Amino acid sequence: YQKLGIKNLKDLEKAAKAHKIAPLFGFGPKTEKNILEGIAFLKRSKGRFLLGEILPQVKEVCQSLKKLKEVERIDYCGSIRRMKETIGDADFLIISKNPKRVMDFFVGLPGVIKVWSKGRTKASIRTKAGFDIDLRVVPRESYGSALQYFTGSKEHNIITRKIAISKGLKLSEYGLFKGRRRIAGRSEKEIYRALGMEWMPPELRENKGEIEAALKGKLPKVIDYDSIKGDLHCHSDWDGGANSIEEMAERALEMGYQYIGITDHTKFLRIEKGLDEKKLAEQRKEIDKLNLKFQKLGLKFKILQGCEANIMPDGSLDIKDQALKKLDFVIAGVHSSFKMNKEKMTQRIIRAMKNPNINIISHPTGRLLQKRDQYPIDFGRILRSAKETGTILEINSWPGRLDLNDYKIRQAKEAGVKMVINTDSHHKDQMRYIELGIAQARRGWAEKKDIINCRPLKELLKFFK
Numbered sequence: 374y375q376k377l378g379i380k381n382l383k384d385l386e387k388a389a390k391a392h393k394i395a396p397l398f399g400f401g402p403k404t405e406k407n408i409l410e411g412i413a414f415l416k417r418s419k420g421r422f423l424l425g426e427i428l429p430q431v432k433e434v435c436q437s438l439k440k441l442k443e444v445e446r447i448d449y450c451g452s453i454r455r456m457k458e459t460i461g462d463a464d465f466l467i468i469s470k471n472p473k474r475v476m477d478f479f480v481g482l483p484g485v486i487k488v489w490s491k492g493r494t495k496a497s498i499r500t501k502a503g504f505d506i507d508l509r510v511v512p513r514e515s516y517g518s519a520l521q522y523f524t525g526s527k528e529h530n531i532i533t534r535k536i537a538i539s540k541g542l543k544l545s546e547y548g549l550f551k552g553r554r555r556i557a558g559r560s561e562k563e564i565y566r567a568l569g570m571e572w573m574p575p576e577l578r579e580n581k582g583e584i585e586a587a588l589k590g591k592l593p594k595v596i597d598y599d600s601i602k603g604d605l606h607c608h609s610d611w612d613g614g615a616n617s618i619e620e621m622a623e624r625a626l627e628m629g630y631q632y633i634g635i636t637d638h639t640k641f642l643r644i645e646k647g648l649d650e651k652k653l654a655e656q657r658k659e660i661d662k663l664n665l666k667f668q669k670l671g672l673k674f675k676i677l678q679g680c681e682a683n684i685m686p687d688g689s690l691d692i693k694d695q696a697l698k699k700l701d702f703v704i705a706g707v708h709s710s711f712k713m714n715k716e717k718m719t720q721r722i723i724r725a726m727k728n729p730n731i732n733i734i735s736h737p738t739g740r741l742l743q744k745r746d747q748y749p750i751d752f753g754r755i756l757r758s759a760k761e762t763g764t765i766l767e768i769n770s771w772p773g774r775l776d777l778n779d780y781k782i783r784q785a786k787e788a789g790v791k792m793v794i795n796t797d798s799h800h801k802d803q804m805r806y807i808e809l810g811i812a813q814a815r816r817g818w819a820e821k822k823d824i825i826n827c828r829p830l831k832e833l834l835k836f837f838k
């Protein structure tokens with residue numbers, strides 16, 4: 374600012390590009406590079422973060438705060454509690470009789486690089502990872518109303534407040550009041566009940582019809598976080614993934630699953646060491662051997678052999694139908710030529726869905742969050758064809774995909790199209806991403822009957838047949 378007269382982001386970027394910052398005292402080429410990278414990131418993401426990237430860190434901060442004996446209860450709220458795919462900032466809510474001690478501890482946490490504000494019951498900081506956290510401490514008697522308020526969304530809150538007013542009440546973060554008397558506030562359930570509604574999961578609170586449904590007692594029974602019986606999109610070291618089939622299966626067992634689908638890429642994807650017909654047959658032998666081993670151990674668990682075939686620009690596949698017929702199920706996805714026009718891309722996917730060997734379309738719209746828009750498709754036609762052909766659409770749990778998004782999940786459900794929640798893991802540790810896919814499904818109002826991998830093994834195999 375002083376030496377170069379920089380007043381805004383544009384000036385800063387210009388100066389960094391012209392290498393005018395590095396020579397300044399206290400700066401250097403590394404800072405200059407960081408500044409440019411930071412600006413590029415801001416442009417890409419408008420300052421928002423992927424849920425999957427910050428959720429583990431948010432949970433860690435939660436755990437640290439929980440250890441403090443003055444913290445009676447802590448929840449994260451805002452968009453994180455609603456499990457929105459991208460997050461502006463994290464919001465924490467705490468019950469404590471000693472807010473001062475909580476505030477001091479919070480701003481002193483390791484990894485806090487900036488304290489924006491610190492009051493008696495409110496504080497705001499920036500973490501080393503670059504995202505901000507807002508913290509609020511409230512007394513026990515208004516915890517429910519504070520949780521409801523700070524969970525949002527803003528649009529949802531506007532309507533709940535209006536309903537309160539229509540009943541001669543006033544709803545705020547401090548409680549639900551009739552005149553000066555608090556009639557509800559300790560729990561969310563109490564508040565929603567007093568407003569004549571069922572309690573609803575935070576993932577639904579976007580003012581997309583959930584209030585009308587709750588008033589009529591007609592909320593969907595969205596799937597639970599523990600209702601998935603197996604992951605049907607996992608890569609092994611056969612196609613360049615990090616872990617062996619056995620290691621992937623063991624992790625699936627640890628997760629409490631009844632099955633795992635090994636779905637390595639087929640031959641078109643050479644960078645990922647795609648498998649050809651011969652390799653698939655070899656892999657089948659290995660899987661049969663492992664299944665026999667599990668059987669002998671008395672485990673109720675099965676590895677299914679699938680593959681993730683490539684849908685070529687004309688809608689054909691990169692592998693022979695003869696080879697696909699021998700698999701337990703088949704996934705097909707678009708992994709190339711994304712820049713086709715809407716008609717051609719729609720035709721391409723529909724032709725693939727008409728292949729009777731194909732059960733699932735992976736990441737159906739191809740979007741990458743903050744990186745690439747979806748490819749142009751007529752989603753209505755894709756849905757009709759999925760319904761006709763009995764093809765399942767994937768909800769991909771990968772933090773940067775989450776494709777289908779919440780809106781399309783709801784459309785699919787309404788069209789009677791079945792979906793599957795998969796992680797697309799290339800490493801066993803990525804199987805935990807399933808939480809993100811489940812969250813997205815909940816945001817899309819999906820119920821157990823809509824999601825095929827909520828089914829036990831037997832039913833699943835029947836469905837594939």
Ligand code: DGT
Nearest residue numbers: 451452460461462464522523524525526527530531
């Ligand atoms: P984000 O951070 O952009 O991902 O989205 P949120 O939903 O976390 O928004 P944030 O952090 O600004 O505020 C957290 C919650 O607090 C929000 O979901 C609802 C509530 N809230 C904040 N400001 C307002 C407001 O002006 N009016 C109402 N009704 N609620 C608000």
Ligand code: CA
Nearest residue numbers: 451452462463
């Ligand atoms: Ca927030």
Ligand code: CA
Nearest residue numbers: 462463464507
């Ligand atoms: Ca906030």
